[in-house]
Amino acid sequence: MRDIEFNNCVDEHADGVYRFILKNIGHVEDAQDIVQTAFEKLWVNRNKVEPLKAKSYLFTVAYHQMIDHIRKEKKATITDSYEEASAKATYQKDPELKQILLAAINELNPTQKSLVLLKDYEGYSYQEIGEIMNLSESQVKVYLHRARIFLKEKLVHLEKVAN
């Protein structure tokens, strides 16, 4: 991987990685730090990483950085943000589906959250997600399906409340 290819990676994938991390941890500066670390690692290993695999490499590194970060911080931001978001959603007369969904996602555990985000935002296959998150394809499938069902039920429940 040469300079141009690396900088193309920055242009193409930095937003995606950042969004993925930010959605997971909900902290702008920490997310930026993790993105920066991911790109630093990509740069260090640029001769080992093929340009086509760069995106998956970035997400893999960023994901593991994020897991480390969550373990270190042990923040309770997930539940906090969920309560705020769900409160807003509950009291809005016409709650936006997207907001409800985002609130619901924050209720998922970090693994499920990452699975949903990687699948829906980035369109990765089960296999690719498994590579990024160091899970088997069947694990990805099972965890993701659980998350989907949870989200669906959440939506159905909120719709019932709204009606």
Added chain:
Amino acid sequence: MSINKTNYENYFLLYIDQELSASEQAAVENFVQENPEYANELASLKKAKIAPDTILYSNKAFLYRLPEMEASLSQDFKNKLYKQSSTILQTNFNYTIKAALLSMAALFIVFLGYQFNQVGSTASLTSPSSIMAKANEITEPNANHSSEKLDQPIIVQAKNEFKHPKNNFNQTNEAVYQSVNINPIATNETPVLINNDVTTVVENAPQNQNNISSINETTSAQNEIAAREPLAEAPSTTEVKGYKVVDTDEADRTIYIANFEIDGASFRGLSRKFNALFKRNKLEK
């Protein structure tokens, strides 16, 4: 494996995750058409899928500015991530390096100028020995054939005077005196040649036993001493053989710095004065 009421959920989930083949997708759509009671189930799962870039969320979605969803890094932040594998050669030197290079170049030019000056001076002036050789070439025939050169008559005159009889001391003295008097004037013009002639006279004198000292002394303008001693016949057949090295110390004192010429004598005088001044100061102290 067909879709049935027990496994439909798994197929639905794979369907919204786009993990099914085209035929399987068609099978799911057929199943929903055949069993409309499951349509809501599939619709709910579709809703649970986050699709921020689609227009599924209708126009309202665009009114909600969700920073997380539209999160993008600023160009400044991206710039920090850019890398360059090789450092580009710095073409613009800073001021000190420029100054150093310029001064070095200037010194080199001065050195070159000095070198050229040295070569030029040696080539044009040549060494004292070569000058002597040239002088021999010029003076020898003149001395032998007594040509009409400016310096030559003086010598000839002197020789003629030497030929006078011994008794005519006064005359010879006067003549020698004249020649000696003339000599300084001539030496001013062509010192090299005159000196040579004088020395030749001195060297040749012993052969004829003709008062070496008298000639020497006459040249040094001591007429009285010369008069006491008998003047022998001047050598009529004096041959100019050898020349002594001309004293060129004066010329060497000239100091050349590049194209500048400094008079060594005056410089030495100045330095002496300077030293004397300091000596005096020391003494005063």
